[in-house]
Amino acid sequence: MEDSNGGASHAVHISPEEVQRFCEFLYRRTGISFTEGKRYFIDRRLEDRIAATMSPSFQAYFSLLRADADHEIEHLINSFTVNETYFYREDHQLRCMTSSLLEVIASQKKPGGTVRIWSIPCSTGEEPYSIALWLMENWPQVDSYNVEIVGSDIDTRALRAAAEGIYGDRALMRLSRDLIGRYFRPMADGSHQIDEGLRNSIEFTRANLIDAKDMALYRDFDIIFCRNVLIYFDDVSRRQAAENLYDCLRPGGYICLGHSESMSRISPLFRVARFPDAIVYQRPEADHG
Template sequence: MSVLTLSKHDFDVFCEYFYKKTGIEFDESKRYFVDKRLLKRIEETGAKSFRDYFISLRFESSQKEFQNIVNIMTVNETYFYRKEHQFKTLTSHVMSELARSDRNTDRLLRILSLPSSTGEETYSIALQLMENWPGLATYDVELEGADIDTDVLERAQEGIYSRRSVQYLPPDVLKRNFTTLSGGRYQISEDIREAVHLFRMNLSNRDDCRKLRSYDVIFCRNLLIYFDDKSRQLAINALFDALNPGGFLFLGHSESISRMTSLFQVRRFPESIVYQRPSS
């Protein structure tokens, strides 16, 4: 019985293809991670070799298998209220500033969270607004979450989480907004799940990016670190275009774009730094 293996050439070919399609770059340090997941998927499909599998992957019209490999290769490590100081900036400063702007005469504010992963990031925004922004009683807020991984979007829609995922939530917030299930699991309320629109999108795909428009706030934390400079620049431009004039972009604490672009103004709030699209 033959054992499937990946040569250095196979690894390079796959990584180049995956990068072109997603903007996510795997270098040699990720070789074990990629090999293990890719070989397992090849075996599951019944392909006889990497070459057979890769030919099928490239020319499959439905792209269903490519979506399967994306779901396998993307990392989704998150929890509720991660880096809470940025949420405090949102509720203490950003939302009120947006609400005061003249252009919001329709009293609708739109927020996008990507990657949404299994939902903790997106639902954290919802909880923070409900708990800490009085303007929610006056202004309509439309909250959306997007991710390239369809499996995690399904899990986000279900809204069931482990004790580890909710460990940093205040007990009263957990009690008010979650149902306790068996096995130490918690499900976020149906009202919150129905209020959030979740959808698939690839920030490296120009057609997908064209659909992102008219947001007042975008949370895009800990995604750009997986891109190289070229992909990162394309993503930054797409995020800029997706924001309304005066809109705000929240990035991960290790993600600075000041040296890469002059499109955004840097706003320094007491809790964190945020990037703003100029109003004019």
């Protein structure tokens, strides 16, 4: 067997009971719930981390993990997160942002006021950069307000890639040649790096959706994009994440979920907001109870 870097890794037997202990640990840390159907995925990544730390057994690795020696929890979480995305994904929500949401938000602010937008999880940066590009191309009032865009993720490796802003053809497949030519510079290996000004305009930070202390650092967002992550959580973690996100929105702010996710089935805190381009969810202007 080979590890994720192409080298040989030693085989370590992991019992069903040990897998369950590990999944419970990962769940408490991230809210991500893995079932027996993901056993191969779990085993492969666990074996890679056991080999990388040169642990002689699962028990030895698990002890190291719980002690967080050499920041192993961070390395483990990075290996278990999925960062599959591309520019202008689910662009109907981007259209909704500029045609409907920002019209409401801007009407409540003075020119020069701050509009805050959060992408969580932001993965390797395609979503927050898409938001910035879309605003520049499609919102005539973009220069009339101080727009702050924050991208956050639990995966520190993905955040480093986001800050670097280098992408291959697949990530850029939804962008026109004109957009790529104006906002990206070609690299020697055929990839493209996004404009330095755009890279500097977005703040990238680490955040854990189910960690109340982490989430308490983020407040007063007008729009939150939290797409295609809650499907990996169980009901308890989804509710916790929803409550944390609710606190991060200003009253009247909006949250956009993935196309297969419904806040109505997760939490009663939000109201459904229907617009021509998309259905989103809103923190009510006035909290009741």
